[in-house]
Amino acid sequence: MTERPLSREEVDLFLRLRPHSRRAFMAAFGATAAALTLSGCKPAEPEATSAGKLVIDGSEGNKLAFYNWDTYIGENTLADFKSASGVEVNMTLFANNDELFAKFRAGNPGFDVIMPSNEYVARMIEAKMLAPLDHAKIPNKKNLLPEFQDADFDPGRKYSMPYTWLVLGIGYRKSAMKGGVIPDSWKYLYDSAEYKGRMSLLSESADVFRLGFKYLGKSVNDATPELIKQVEDMLIKQKANIKNFHDDNGQDLLMSKEIDIVLEYNGDIAQKETEDPDLAFVVPKEGSLLNSDCMCVPTGAPNPNNAHAFINFLLDGQNGANITKTILYPTPNAAAKVLMDDTYKNNPTIFPPADVMAKCEYGKYAGSEITQAFEAAMTRVRAA
Numbered sequence: 001m002t003e004r005p006l007s008r009e010e011v012d013l014f015l016r017l018r019p020h021s022r023r024a025f026m027a028a029f030g031a032t033a034a035a036l037t038l039s040g041c042k043p044a045e046p047e048a049t050s051a052g053k054l055v056i057d058g059s060e061g062n063k064l065a066f067y068n069w070d071t072y073i074g075e076n077t078l079a080d081f082k083s084a085s086g087v088e089v090n091m092t093l094f095a096n097n098d099e100l101f102a103k104f105r106a107g108n109p110g111f112d113v114i115m116p117s118n119e120y121v122a123r124m125i126e127a128k129m130l131a132p133l134d135h136a137k138i139p140n141k142k143n144l145l146p147e148f149q150d151a152d153f154d155p156g157r158k159y160s161m162p163y164t165w166l167v168l169g170i171g172y173r174k175s176a177m178k179g180g181v182i183p184d185s186w187k188y189l190y191d192s193a194e195y196k197g198r199m200s201l202l203s204e205s206a207d208v209f210r211l212g213f214k215y216l217g218k219s220v221n222d223a224t225p226e227l228i229k230q231v232e233d234m235l236i237k238q239k240a241n242i243k244n245f246h247d248d249n250g251q252d253l254l255m256s257k258e259i260d261i262v263l264e265y266n267g268d269i270a271q272k273e274t275e276d277p278d279l280a281f282v283v284p285k286e287g288s289l290l291n292s293d294c295m296c297v298p299t300g301a302p303n304p305n306n307a308h309a310f311i312n313f314l315l316d317g318q319n320g321a322n323i324t325k326t327i328l329y330p331t332p333n334a335a336a337k338v339l340m341d342d343t344y345k346n347n348p349t350i351f352p353p354a355d356v357m358a359k360c361e362y363g364k365y366a367g368s369e370i371t372q373a374f375e376a377a378m379t380r381v382r383a384a
Contacts (some may be wrong), residue, residue, distance in 0.1 A: 005199040054084040054313070057137075060303040064310055066091040067100065067114040068291065069248070074323035080311050087306050096204045097248040098375070102127045108300035118292045119206060121160045122153040122365035130159040131297045138306035140315035140335075148332035151292070153365060160294035162309055164267065164329040167290050167352060167360055168207060168285040171251055171269040178258035183261050186215035186284045189242075190234055196241040198260040200253055203245040205378035206371065208235070210363050211263070213285045220361045225369045232377040236384040237297040245382060254279060265291075267329030270349045274328075287359030292332070314339060 070093040074080075079091045092111075095098050097120040102110065104124070116124055124130045135141060138161060141149070148162045157297055170183050177183065178194065190212055202208055210220035212231030243259055248261035251272045269281040295314065297307045313319055317335030324331045324340060330350055331337050337345070344350060365371070 041216070051213075054081075054309065055308040056087070058084055058305040059085075059087070060306055062087050064089045064113065064303050064306045065111045066310070067094060067103070067111045068092070069094065069115060072115070072293075073329055074319070074326045076325055077314070077319060080319065081310060082323075085306075085309060087144055087310070091312065094204075095249075097206075098204060101127075102131075104298060106220060107253075110302060111298055112301040112303045113310055114296050114298050115163060115293050116160075116296060118151065118153045118160075118294060119363045120364045121294050121296060123368075123371060124298075125154065125159050125295070126365070126368070128345045129299055131163065131299050131301060131304065132158050133311075134308060137305070138312045138315065140312045141316055143317055143320070143335035145332050145334045145337075148292075150360070154256060154294075159257060160296050161315060162332040163295050163314065164327070165290065165292045165332055166267055166329055167283060167357070168202075168211060168263065168265060168270075168283050168288050169352075171254050171264045171279060171281050172261045173257070174278050174280050178318070180373045181220050182280075182282055184282050184285050186211060186286055188261060189263055190215050190238055192238075193241045195261050197243055199241060199262065200243050200246045200250050200259045201263045202250070203247050203378075205374040206363060208245075208263070208291050209374050210380065214284075214288060217286070220289050220351055221364050221366070223366050223374075226372065228370075228373050228377050232381060235381045239381060239384055242373045251279075266349050266352070267327055270328040273349060279292075283356045283360065284350050285359075287356075287361070290360050290362045292362070 034358060064087050066089050068091050073091065073351070078091060082088050094103070097117050100114065101120060101123065108129075110283060121130070135157070141157070141161065144162065146276050148165075150157060151160070154160045170189065174180075176198070209223070209231050210227060213220055213222050213227055214233060216227070216230065218227060243253075246253060246262070248265075248268070250259070250264040251268040252264050253259045254264075254269075255272050255276060264281075266281055269279060273279050273281070295311045297304055297311075301307050314323065315333060317333065317339060320333040320336030321329060321339035324333075324336055324344070328344070328350060331340075341351055
């Protein structure tokens with residue numbers, strides 16, 4: 001699908017009708033998970049920015065190109081940044097990390113800030129797709145929780161700043177669960193016909209295979225050729241029971257009652273729980289995969305000073321809280337979290353219990369050979 005800018009009228013319609021839906025662009029405008037472009041248009045009744053007038057040292061002009069997950073931003077964040085700095089943000093949307101990586105294979109097509117997940121940060125560093133950050137231009141790094149000040153996948157945060165963290169689990173419709181049983185195992189998605197034709201898995205290869213490892217009692221990082229083959233065979237056998245492999249819009253399929261259970265991110269289900277109390281989320285008893293979406297400046301960014309200013313703006317406490325109120329993902333920003341109310345801080349979908357989190361792990365980038373093995377195996381599963 002060809003990328004296109006949304007008109008001001010379309011943006012206003014979206015914000016008026018579906019302000020809290022991360023996937024509302026897709027539903028409202030009949031799009032698939034292909035990219036769309038959104039300008040930093042000023043919506044009605046905007047929130048005031050906490051930053052005041054922002055002067056960007058060495059600003060390259062009044063434009064910035066942002067490549068982001070769809071509706072993964074505060075309702076007024078882009079307009080607030082434009083009001084503060086005079087820089088208009090053109091936000092283009094992608095559906096998964098595989099699509100993001102493919103976009104940069106032949107070089108930067110003109111983006112200033114991108115949002116890869118942790119494993120893909122490491123992959124893009126190896127591929128020389130990311131530019132080192134100038135921390136002097138990101139003083140709001142100090143707002144990060146201590147555990148996010150550094151990262152194994154990016155030592156010293158040389159190339160990335162965290163935007164969210166998240167955990168994968170099973171979203172489900174409570175009234176559709178047979179016998180009222182909570183689907184608290186990966187077995188329901190990977191190795192059972194109980195919800196034949198009423199289940200959906202993510203399309204992102206690494207996540208799907210790593211969670212298969214978890215179901216088999218292994219670490220998400222036990223990516224041996226033998227284990228990849230075992231999960232591949234299991235998924236091929238299970239495919240007859242799977243409705244589809246979704247492009248990170250599983251919560252919309254759940255909301256529309258096209259499916260009853262789905263592999264999804266906690267924040268996506270948390271958003272839908274506010275609209276439909278029949279929806280719920282569980283991290284399976286075997287444990288799960290953690291991710292962290294990160295703000296990065298790609299190599300060859302045309303507006304690197306504007307990019308640093310934008311990243312710093314997003315790490316401001318009030319701006320971060322405004323984003324979090326919309327997307328309902330766990331924030332790594334201590335200054336933002338303190339501004340959130342107890343309905344957010346105590347939500348078990350957003351912040352699963354400690355004993356559950358103890359069984360969860362971050363996926364580690366294991367090199368191009370393993371990544372290609374994931375992708376090839378996923379291609380065979382989808383073709384089977």
